[in-house]
Amino acid sequence: MIMASNHRLIVIPPPLQGHMTPMLQLATILYSKGFSITVVHTKFNSPDPTNHPDFTFVPFHDGLPNSYTVSSKNFIHISSHLNTNCVTPLKEVLVRIIKEEKISCVIYDGLMHFIDSVARELNLPTILFRTTCATNYLSYHWLSMLQRNGYLPLQDFSMEMVEGLEPLRFKDLPIFNLGESATDIMVKQVTESFSVKPSLGVIFNTIEFLESSSLQKLRKLYKVGVFSIGPLHMCMASSETQEKNNNCSTSLMKEDYSCITWLNEQEPCSVLYVSLGSIASWEEKELIEVAYGLTNSEQRFLWVIRPETIESIPEEVKSATRKKGRIVTWAPQREVLAHRAVGGFWSHCGWNSTLESMCFGVPMMCQPCFGDQRVNARLVSNVWKVGIECSEMRIKRDEVEGAVRRMMVSEEGKLMREKAVLMKDKIKISVRDNDALNGIVHAIVMSSSNSSAQHNNHNSS
Numbered sequence: 431m432i433m434a435s436n437h438r439l440i441v442i443p444p445p446l447q448g449h450m451t452p453m454l455q456l457a458t459i460l461y462s463k464g465f466s467i468t469v470v471h472t473k474f475n476s477p478d479p480t481n482h483p484d485f486t487f488v489p490f491h492d493g494l495p496n497s498y499t500v501s502s503k504n505f506i507h508i509s510s511h512l513n514t515n516c517v518t519p520l521k522e523v524l525v526r527i528i529k530e531e532k533i534s535c536v537i538y539d540g541l542m543h544f545i546d547s548v549a550r551e552l553n554l555p556t557i558l559f560r561t562t563c564a565t566n567y568l569s570y571h572w573l574s575m576l577q578r579n580g581y582l583p584l585q586d587f588s589m590e591m592v593e594g595l596e597p598l599r600f601k602d603l604p605i606f607n608l609g610e611s612a613t614d615i616m617v618k619q620v621t622e623s624f625s626v627k628p629s630l631g632v633i634f635n636t637i638e639f640l641e642s643s644s645l646q647k648l649r650k651l652y653k654v655g656v657f658s659i660g661p662l663h664m665c666m667a668s669s670e671t672q673e674k675n676n677n678c679s680t681s682l683m684k685e686d687y688s689c690i691t692w693l694n695e696q697e698p699c700s701v702l703y704v705s706l707g708s709i710a711s712w713e714e715k716e717l718i719e720v721a722y723g724l725t726n727s728e729q730r731f732l733w734v735i736r737p738e739t740i741e742s743i744p745e746e747v748k749s750a751t752r753k754k755g756r757i758v759t760w761a762p763q764r765e766v767l768a769h770r771a772v773g774g775f776w777s778h779c780g781w782n783s784t785l786e787s788m789c790f791g792v793p794m795m796c797q798p799c800f801g802d803q804r805v806n807a808r809l810v811s812n813v814w815k816v817g818i819e820c821s822e823m824r825i826k827r828d829e830v831e832g833a834v835r836r837m838m839v840s841e842e843g844k845l846m847r848e849k850a851v852l853m854k855d856k857i858k859i860s861v862r863d864n865d866a867l868n869g870i871v872h873a874i875v876m877s878s879s880n881s882s883a884q885h886n887n888h889n890s891s
């Protein structure tokens with residue numbers, strides 16, 4: 431087995447929870463293989479260094495005000511802002527680091543594709559890290575072809591299959607319904623992100639057996655290695671580092687652990703966990719319908735409503751939910767999903783939540799909000815069959831009540847829970863047998879040795 435002591439990696443996560451978490455998990459796994467880790471990050475939404483005492487943290491100036499909040503309305507603008515304005519500040523930070531120590535590789539997220547050219551200019555090897563599933567990335571590739579041929583913005587949201595991307599239908603394509611200007615920016619970004627040329631490889635937080643066909647297609651598109659080493663939170667849990675450092679929370683918000691005490695008092699598989707992740711949210715009118723739908727279903731529920739949204743729920747609605755449910759502003763999600771009391775997850779199908787739910791054997795009520803969530807929802811409900819498709823459900827109390835009952839107390843829901851447990855076991859085996867991590871370590875260490883050899887030859891000639 432190759433170990434990588436004396437090699438330093440720079441990892442650069444975007445300031446968004448769904449991207450920060452898997453990047454820090456990947457860093458923790460690579461640390462367990464002997465690499466030293468420097469996290470270069472924005473000041474906005476920065477990670478908490480005390481959770482990772484073995485890493486070095488270096489901020490760069492991003493120009494985003496700290497009062498800014500992450501929401502579906504502005505996250506595309508955040509990424510666009512970083513790609514446009516952070517070339518110089520990042521370069522300055524990297525130049526400073528290189529003066530002190532040799533860097534073996536820069537690992538960057540595709541959302542901040544500007545990093546690729548900065549690293550190339552400084553002759554630093556790179557790995558591109560994608561935090562969505564491989565099938566989503568493949569469909570982005572398809573969208574960028576449509577863009578080149580003048581078919582966007584896409585008008586077709588039909589149930590028809592997209593040729594070459596089956597079983598995705600037009601309605602499952604990763605479009606953002608955020609108004610024309612945001613759609614334009616998104617498509618521009620997606621197209622630009624395809625121009626990056628990482629020198630050492632591309633990493634996906636996914637599982638080979640779930641997405642083998644998409645991964646094979648991607649392997650034909652890229653000239654470098656395509657590695658699938660997910661689910662990262664599971665790989666991290668089995669890495670040696672976890673034993674040494676059990677406080678590697680990646681949460682940007684404080685988790686409310688009181689909900690675990692509440693879950694301890696509930697019957698097995700009796701609680702529906704409800705969360706739309708860190709960006710999507712329901713509008714005020716919808717929140718009220720969800721509150722009544724959940725309450726009328728007579729099922730127990732644990733509902734995450736982020737601090738910026740909770741203010742808009744009237745007190746009478748909150749008190750109605752208290753009979754059967756519990757509301758928190760941020761949960762320790764993995765502990766929640768691992769809890770025996772949880773029997774279903776009403777999810778927006780963000781990729782991290784999807785993987786976490788499947789790893790803990792919890793079936794999903796799939797209600798995607800935007801982007802890759804549509805792709806994930808389709809895979810979960812139609813291909814992996816561990817979730818109920820709710821993408822057509824209107825947020826009306828009677829429809830919500832019906833869907834919650836379908837998930838929690840119907841025969842279909844019971845069967846889905848059984849399938850979810852089988853999926854959990856298959857994932858465990860795949861993590862145990864996956865050696866993609868060794869491939870990544872090998873690629874970095876070899877590239878670094880080759881460049882040192884070239885350097886020495888150059889000096890001696």
Ligand SMILES: O=c1ccn([C@@H]2O[C@H](COP(=O)(O)OP(=O)(O)O[C@H]3O[C@H](CO)[C@@H](O)[C@H](O)[C@H]3O)[C@@H](O)[C@H]2O)c(=O)[nH]1
Nearest residue numbers: 448449561562707708709734760761763780781782783803
């Ligand atoms: O109360 C909560 C709610 C969420 N989480 C965690 O927050 C993360 C949320 O990630 P994800 O489920 O992927 O959702 P988003 O935050 O919406 O992630 C963004 O980034 C993902 C990765 O690219 C995409 O798949 C999503 O569509 C995009 O919205 C997960 O690890 C959760 O465990 C908590 O810890 N506590």
